[in-house]
Amino acid sequence: LPLRFWVNVIKNPQFVFDIHKSSITDACLSVVAQTFMDSCSTSEHRLGKDSPSNKLLYAKDIPNYKSWVERYYRDIAKMPSISDQDMDAYLVEQSRLHGTEFNTLSALSELYFYINKYKEEILTALDRDGYCRKHKLRHKLEQAINLMSGSS
Incomplete structure (x- = not known):
């Protein structure tokens, strides 16, 4: 570290x-x-x-x-070891305390621009993966892209 x-x-x-x-x-x-x-x-x-x-x-x-x-x-x-439960509780508390500091819309926008830039590569990778095909992730991502871009 x-x-x-x-x-x-x-x-x-x-x-x-x-x-x-x-x-x-x-x-x-x-x-x-x-x-x-x-x-x-x-x-x-x-x-x-x-x-x-x-x-x-x-x-x-x-x-x-x-x-x-x-x-x-x-x-x-x-120092004494910390239990998994204590660590989970601490992280949940930190998330609660700083939840308002994270700009969700900005993060979604950045993800959208990244996905849009590499859309074909990502969709092809989702088609090739069995788990992704089973859970219809390509279709779900295409729906999200359409929602974000404003098309139907």
Whole structure:
């Protein structure tokens, strides 16, 4: 999770925020991302005079950061497990709390434009699949497309 998600967000803040990332900012974020990756790494990095400067910049801080990461995972391991029922209840509650934040019409519109763009490929795939044929999914999708497009 840290390396697949957080490094990507650190390196590419424009994925989350409406900002322009200059080349200088990109270089700085690369150093931060590399430091984060080194802090989460379980292997020991040997640095020398030929090591890249971005690794040398925070080299003395990495052991401290590694101890924070180790403590974080140790603390998680000590936490009691959560039951499936508790997790389901939590997710239902979160869904209820944030239900008004989701724009259903906008999502339906985006789905419609995507389906319309790839309509032939999707309908062909529905025809080829036995489960989809059994449940008449092609026909149901065609009905939905007709409703959304306003045709009868």
